[in-house]
Amino acid sequence: MTTQTVTVRALDVLVRIAVGDPGLLPTIETAWHLCAADGDEPDTEVVLADHDGSADSVARSLQLLTQSVTLAAIGVRAGRDVMFHAGGLSNPRTGAAIAYVAPGGTGKTTVTTTLGRGRGYLSDETVAVTADGAVVSYPKPLSVRRPDGVLKDETAPGALGLAPACAEPWLAGIVVLRRDLAPGAPIDVVDVPLLDALVMVAPETSSLARLTDPLRRLADVVEMAGGLRVVHFAEARQLEPLVDEVLGSSR
Amino acid sequence: MTDPVVTATEVADALVGDDGAVVLVVSGGQHQVLRLSLLGQAIREIAATGVPMSRLTDELVGRFGGAGADPAADVVALVNQLESAGLVRVDG
Numbered sequence: 001m002t003t004q005t006v007t008v009r010a011l012d013v014l015v016r017i018a019v020g021d022p023g024l025l026p027t028i029e030t031a032w033h034l035c036a037a038d039g040d041e042p043d044t045e046v047v048l049a050d051h052d053g054s055a056d057s058v059a060r061s062l063q064l065l066t067q068s069v070t071l072a073a074i075g076v077r078a079g080r081d082v083m084f085h086a087g088g089l090s091n092p093r094t095g096a097a098i099a100y101v102a103p104g105g106t107g108k109t110t111v112t113t114t115l116g117r118g119r120g121y122l123s124d125e126t127v128a129v130t131a132d133g134a135v136v137s138y139p140k141p142l143s144v145r146r147p148d149g150v151l152k153d154e155t156a157p158g159a160l161g162l163a164p165a166c167a168e169p170w171l172a173g174i175v176v177l178r179r180d181l182a183p184g185a186p187i188d189v190v191d192v193p194l195l196d197a198l199v200m201v202a203p204e205t206s207s208l209a210r211l212t213d214p215l216r217r218l219a220d221v222v223e224m225a226g227g228l229r230v231v232h233f234a235e236a237r238q239l240e241p242l243v244d245e246v247l248g249s250s251r
Numbered sequence: 252m253t254d255p256v257v258t259a260t261e262v263a264d265a266l267v268g269d270d271g272a273v274v275l276v277v278s279g280g281q282h283q284v285l286r287l288s289l290l291g292q293a294i295r296e297i298a299a300t301g302v303p304m305s306r307l308t309d310e311l312v313g314r315f316g317g318a319g320a321d322p323a324a325d326v327v328a329l330v331n332q333l334e335s336a337g338l339v340r341v342d343g
Contacts, residue, residue, distance in 0.1 A: 193270070194268060195266070195268045195270065195271060195272070195273050195286060196286065198266070198273050198284050199273060199284050199285070199286045202275075202282065202283070202284035203283075203284075205282075208275070208282050208284075209263050209264075209275060209277045209282045213264065214263070214264050214275055215264045215265065215266035215273060215274075215275055215284070216264075216266060219266060
């Protein structure tokens, strides 16, 4: 079987994907449509895992592919940017962006799909922030967990009504998500002092120790964003006023 | 009676603030940021190159006062906590 390739731009890193099953190329290109890149020399390469042809096996390969691309891109950017395990949305006019930090499986994708329409989609997984506060977007396929809770479907952002950021995104706010309230309870937003904020977000960063002056860099990002807030909520829709507030910020 | 020597261990990075500090510890490729109180930060600062426990206690009482009935025991307890977190070494 001839291996074909498709190149995507992830966190501004060109990642070439080697695809052993050419029948999956259209699926991959569709899912990654907001990350489409031309065939320039890639920064790094990954390989689509084999599958047995069943729908679940294909879904698993595509899920692993997303993880591989993310890890490869993070590997290239390590030591340059502060990278959060976070989703992100931006104001399509001004670029003001919010990063919502959370461990896997605790609401990033749900918040993104619920609140993303009409806003710039930055990522549902990884948000990188440069030294001057610019957000490097990564509008990857959304990893939507199936009702069985095991597999995720890699879903094209466009199929969910999401569009890329138009204006250059910059970090206007950063929050930690805690989906720990009972349905119907009001949202609770708590300011976190700087040093405690660093302890809180550090586990949700990638390659932090590779940075020069890592704690100062992390503190700078938190301070640039106006400080860290923890958001306790029950339903993603409750976050809309907060997202509107942050995306309404001006530089 | 022995007077153990307390020495601050190396950390990957530290950031000091008005209400203590945070330190970055890297182990086995994983990183962890730990919070230090003002007292904890002072202990690491005083013990940067190693200090006997008795002198450490005197220094801390000089800086912060001896609020408890037994400052020496309080300092030992704090040092033990820092040692458990791998942020100081106690020899002797």
